[in-house]
Amino acid sequence: MTETETLDAFPEPLLTTGLTLPNPTPTAPAADPGATAPATATAAPQSDPEPETWEQEQARRAREERAKQFRGMCPTLYRQTDAARLPPDRLAKVLAWKYGPKGLLLVGPTGTGKTRCAWLLVRRLFMEERRRVMCFDGIGWGISVAQAYGEPDTTERWLDRLCKADVLFFDDLFKANMTEAQEQALYGIFERRAAWLRPVIATMNITDGMILARMTDNGRADRGEPLLRRMREFCEVVSFGPGARASR
Numbered sequence: 001m002t003e004t005e006t007l008d009a010f011p012e013p014l015l016t017t018g019l020t021l022p023n024p025t026p027t028a029p030a031a032d033p034g035a036t037a038p039a040t041a042t043a044a045p046q047s048d049p050e051p052e053t054w055e056q057e058q059a060r061r062a063r064e065e066r067a068k069q070f071r072g073m074c075p076t077l078y079r080q081t082d083a084a085r086l087p088p089d090r091l092a093k094v095l096a097w098k099y100g101p102k103g104l105l106l107v108g109p110t111g112t113g114k115t116r117c118a119w120l121l122v123r124r125l126f127m128e129e130r131r132r133v134m135c136f137d138g139i140g141w142g143i144s145v146a147q148a149y150g151e152p153d154t155t156e157r158w159l160d161r162l163c164k165a166d167v168l169f170f171d172d173l174f175k176a177n178m179t180e181a182q183e184q185a186l187y188g189i190f191e192r193r194a195a196w197l198r199p200v201i202a203t204m205n206i207t208d209g210m211i212l213a214r215m216t217d218n219g220r221a222d223r224g225e226p227l228l229r230r231m232r233e234f235c236e237v238v239s240f241g242p243g244a245r246a247s248r
């Protein structure tokens with residue numbers, strides 16, 4: 001998955017947060033006390049539902065558009081998540097996260113439901129709270145950095161977009177060894193987003209020691225340690241440790 005196009009499509013929220021559409025319920029006609037019962041039982045005639053107001057139509061269309069964008073953003077597998085199969089305490093912690101400058105790191109072994117929990121949260125942020133979201137998985141991140149670092153102009157614009165999105169979501173951060181450009185970008189993003197009071201949400205299944213070992217400076221303190229410090233400082237950690245396995 002590569003970065004989403006949602007940033008440009010929704011420069012500003014179109015409508016106020018939390019707007020829900022009323023569900024028009026057809027009303028049965030009032031009973032006529034003088035009327036005789038029909039000889040055969042037929043369904044009572046239903047009056048037409050109230051026509052949508054202009055505002056309702058706009059809200060419905062905006063919501064449909066958002067749902068379509070979410071389908072393009074979130075892989076099918078994760079859209080089919082059954083929340084009842086995820087570790088309930090971890091899911092509750094993830095969904096309890098409230099939008100703010102301090103992000104969220106979902107850390108723990110493979111197969112424990114980190115990505116699925118994170119997508120449920122991202123869905124809420126995008127669909128209900130109408131946040132501008134950018135998402136990367138391990139592969140998409142590498143490709144995006146390689147493209148952006150081709151030219152200085154592109155790099156700056158790309159970084160700016162990443163740093164000003166309401167939510168930046170990395171799935172499987174540090175899955176692959178990083179290039180120097182990826183490390184620099186990641187460091188800059190954590191630093192700058194913190195300065196703009198914008199959160200990062202990320203899942204990862206490796207420990208600090210493994211992260212340091214995967215850095216191009218092979219764990220020397222000049223890049224790895226400062227990056228880890230920022231990640232811990234600017235994010236709350238939800239540990240999917242022992243006992244968090246999602247049900248099969």
Ligand SMILES: Nc1ncnc2c1ncn2[C@@H]1O[C@H](COP(=O)(O)OP(=O)(O)OP(=O)(O)O)[C@@H](O)[C@H]1O
Pocket residue numbers: 080081082083085086108109110111112113114115116117172203204205245246247248
């Ligand atoms: N439809 C479903 N709804 C909820 N959970 C599911 C569903 N199908 C499979 N699972 C469970 O989800 C687990 C995988 O979830 P997820 O991909 O979020 O794990 P993860 O912690 O991100 O793993 P990794 O670190 O390898 O990326 C599977 O082990 C399985 O038990």
Ligand SMILES: [Mg+2]
Pocket residue numbers: 114115116171172203
């Ligand atoms: Mg995952």
